[in-house]
Amino acid sequence: MFASLSDRLTATFKNLRHKGRxxxxxxxxxxxxxxxxxxxxxxxxxxxxxxxxxxxxRALGAEVSQALNPAQQVVKIxxxxxxxxxxxxxxxxxxxKNPPTVIMLAGLQGSGKTTLAxxxxxxxxxxxxxxxxxxxxxxxxxxxxxxxxxxxxxxVPVYAPERGNMGGHDAVLxxxxxxxxxxxxxxxxxxxxxxxxxxxxxVVIVDTAGRLAVDANLxxxxxxxxxxxxxxxxxxxxxxxxxxxxxxxxxxxQEGVDFTGVVLSKLDGDARGGAALSVxxxxxxxxxxxxxxESVKDFEVFHPDRMASRILxxxxxxxxxxxx
Amino acid sequence: xxxNTALGKALLSLLSRGGLDEEAWEDVEDTLLASDLGxxxxxxxVESLRSKVKVEGATDEATVRGWLREDLLALVDPSMDRxxxxxxxxxxxxxxxxxxxxxxxxTTTVGKLARVLVxxxxxxxxxxxxxxxxxxxxxxxxxxxxxxxxxxxxxRDGADPASVAFDAVKAGAEMExxVVLIDTAGRLHNKVGLxxxxxxxxxxxxxxxxxxEVLLVLDATTGQNGLRQAEVFGEAVxxxxxxxxxxxGTAKGGIVVSVQRKLGxxxxxxxxxxxxxxxxxxxxxxxxxALID
Ligand SMILES: Nc1nc2c(ncn2[C@@H]2O[C@H](COP(=O)(O)OP(=O)(O)OP(=O)(O)O)[C@@H](O)[C@H]2O)c(=O)[nH]1
Ligand SMILES: Nc1nc2c(ncn2[C@@H]2O[C@H](COP(=O)(O)OP(=O)(O)OP(=O)(O)O)[C@@H](O)[C@H]2O)c(=O)[nH]1
Ligand SMILES: [Mg+2]
Ligand SMILES: [Mg+2]
Numbered sequence: 001m002f003a004s005l006s007d008r009l010t011a012t013f014k015n016l017r018h019k020g021r022x023x024x025x026x027x028x029x030x031x032x033x034x035x036x037x038x039x040x041x042x043x044x045x046x047x048x049x050x051x052x053x054x055x056x057x058r059a060l061g062a063e064v065s066q067a068l069n070p071a072q073q074v075v076k077i078x079x080x081x082x083x084x085x086x087x088x089x090x091x092x093x094x095x096x097k098n099p100p101t102v103i104m105l106a107g108l109q110g111s112g113k114t115t116l117a118x119x120x121x122x123x124x125x126x127x128x129x130x131x132x133x134x135x136x137x138x139x140x141x142x143x144x145x146x147x148x149x150x151x152x153x154x155x156v157p158v159y160a161p162e163r164g165n166m167g168g169h170d171a172v173l174x175x176x177x178x179x180x181x182x183x184x185x186x187x188x189x190x191x192x193x194x195x196x197x198x199x200x201x202x203v204v205i206v207d208t209a210g211r212l213a214v215d216a217n218l219x220x221x222x223x224x225x226x227x228x229x230x231x232x233x234x235x236x237x238x239x240x241x242x243x244x245x246x247x248x249x250x251x252x253x254q255e256g257v258d259f260t261g262v263v264l265s266k267l268d269g270d271a272r273g274g275a276a277l278s279v280x281x282x283x284x285x286x287x288x289x290x291x292x293x294e295s296v297k298d299f300e301v302f303h304p305d306r307m308a309s310r311i312l313x314x315x316x317x318x319x320x321x322x323x324x
Numbered sequence: 325x326x327x328n329t330a331l332g333k334a335l336l337s338l339l340s341r342g343g344l345d346e347e348a349w350e351d352v353e354d355t356l357l358a359s360d361l362g363x364x365x366x367x368x369x370v371e372s373l374r375s376k377v378k379v380e381g382a383t384d385e386a387t388v389r390g391w392l393r394e395d396l397l398a399l400v401d402p403s404m405d406r407x408x409x410x411x412x413x414x415x416x417x418x419x420x421x422x423x424x425x426x427x428x429x430x431t432t433t434v435g436k437l438a439r440v441l442v443x444x445x446x447x448x449x450x451x452x453x454x455x456x457x458x459x460x461x462x463x464x465x466x467x468x469x470x471x472x473x474x475x476x477x478x479x480r481d482g483a484d485p486a487s488v489a490f491d492a493v494k495a496g497a498e499m500e501x502x503v504v505l506i507d508t509a510g511r512l513h514n515k516v517g518l519x520x521x522x523x524x525x526x527x528x529x530x531x532x533x534x535x536x537e538v539l540l541v542l543d544a545t546t547g548q549n550g551l552r553q554a555e556v557f558g559e560a561v562x563x564x565x566x567x568x569x570x571x572x573g574t575a576k577g578g579i580v581v582s583v584q585r586k587l588g589x590x591x592x593x594x595x596x597x598x599x600x601x602x603x604x605x606x607x608x609x610x611x612x613x614a615l616i617d
Contacts, residue, residue, distance in 0.1 A: 110427025176601030243547020
């Protein structure tokens with residue numbers, strides 16, 4: 001296994017010294033390297049296919065460059081295409097004309113929603129907003145308590161009229177399988193917006209329970225929450241470590257709650273984060289923020305160019321190209 | 325009906341062209357890659373299949389599929405011991421430590437495993453050695469309440485996780501429990517300080533009692549990074565088994581094939597949902613069948 005695309009390409013083109021127009025066989029060899037590198041980076045297969053065929057087309061028609069060898073020419077094209085998909089529609093939060101701005105969070109179990117609620121709250125507060133967090137996950141054991149602690153750490157108030165799943169003994173379903181909410185998350189979400197209006201909070205962030213793409217009931221619950229609160233933004237939170245499941249998951253959430261933006265979480269890990277490319281290219285929704293740690297300040301606006309070189313680990317090749 | 329699957333179609337078109345169609349081989353490769361098996365394992369499996377098709381000259385899909393299934397099964401190795409250390413050893417409780425990156429399902433797995441053990445009439449004690457994440461101890465305590473077992477915790481956020489773990493093992497010994505299950509904070513394997521902290525948790529527990537089982541919890545949706553997670557956790561705490569969670573979704577969890585091979589330890593349990601009964605022993609054959617379906 002080669003460590004990076006740079007290494008792969010260097011190996012492929014070791015014997016190629018000529019410069020000029022790319023031949024078809026140059027391109028085929030390079031495309032195979034790129035395919036493997038993208039798969040190693042967890043870019044989903046359908047996206048890899050789409051992407052490599054776009055690269056092939058552009059590479060075949062590529063301008064003759066005196067400065068770059070064929071590998072470098074292809075890498076340059078790959079980088080441009082990656083940045084175009086990842087950053088095609090970068091934008092900032094959509095604020096409501098009539099406050100409060102309503103932001104709903106959605107995603108798989110454990111993806112980082114509740115943590116993000118605190119981060120987003122703090123980030124907005126630091127910009128002079130007066131956010132309110134709403135505890136609408138009444139299902140995960142102690143999700144409400146978790147949001148309260150997160151809110152305290154962020155210095156942002158939390159609206160939590162229901163305690164959710166806690167206390168234990170009454171929490172077991174008859175079958176012992178699956179789980180359920182203790183109270184009505186749709187009602188809590190709706191009341192949260194009313195509360196924000198009454199207390200003059202200008203942004204409301206609604207934390208919801210994690211749900212699987214295939215769980216039709218829970219997906220409907222998310223759709224009901226959306227319908228009840230008409231959010232200005234629905235942020236889909238996805239773990240940067242996710243593999244091939246990214247496409248189905250993103251599609252299910254797009255159909256289920258029609259999210260408006262994406263947050264990539266746990267980017268402080270060493271996963272290559274191919275999911276970024278998968279989600280952006282499958283849904284066409286912009287990636288807006290990166291979550292980069294467990295504390296409330298570990299949060300930043302998404303940088304498409306950094307993500308592009310992270311996915312393909314093309315650092316040194318790109319430097320070479322810039323110097324050429 | 326078999327040939328309606330992507331793999332079936334790929335195998336059929338491959339065989340109809342005498343096993344020489346590169347594109348069809350790529351399709352076979354794709355069906356494996358789609359399960360997160362990874363480039364390395366997939367390439368090996370396809371190479372092996374290719375040479376078998378060439379040497380033995382297969383003509384029907386079922387035979388080739390059978391070969392692939394055999395190879396995969398050999399990788400997953402149904403003969404490994406997948407039992408969980410959960411009975412008293414030499415007059416003391418068994419100690420199980422649960423570790424993994426953030427949000428994979430550690431706390432939930434501890435709760436569900438306690439439920440299984442209680443159903444086997446065992447006395448279980450939970451230790452809340454995640455003192456970092458917001459309300460982690462409350463979450464575990466709720467699970468304890470749910471399944472009817474005591475939870476040893478600190479009242480203080482940010483307490484020393486090693487000393488909570490130590491206290492839990494000590495309490496387990498005093499209560500003459502059968503097993504102590506210790507939940508730890510999620511941590512990314514590339515964070516040296518946090519991995520050192522985990523090493524310390526282990527060492528401090530070992531002042532009191534040997535550790536009988538270290539379960540690494542992996543989320544089935546995890547891609548190729550899962551292998552790095554396994555390597556680093558394996559080095560830090562001698563993992564003895566893997567728990568593959570969230571298998572109730574569409575993800576196949578193919579990364580555990582490489583993980584098992586790398587660590588030489590088996591997948592022991594699978595998580596199938598958020599409820600207390602949503603935990604099952606790992607079934608190698610069912611897992612492989614799902615991979616190639
Ligand atoms: N290292 C790291 N950990 C994170 C990040 N975001 C969240 N986490 C951790 O991931 C775990 C899960 O985060 P939560 O915010 O509880 O995730 P969730 O989506 O609300 O989970 P559910 O409500 O159970 O579906 C926690 O341990 C968090 O501390 C991040 O950007 N980096
Ligand atoms: N669908 C499904 N959800 C699961 C499963 N196991 C855990 N979860 C959910 O995944 C989320 C995270 O689970 P936790 O048990 O809190 O994960 P953790 O590893 O303890 O998280 P940290 O302590 O924050 O690192 C919760 O919403 C759980 O309900 C499973 O097998 N299937
Ligand atoms: Mg949550
Ligand atoms: Mg936990």
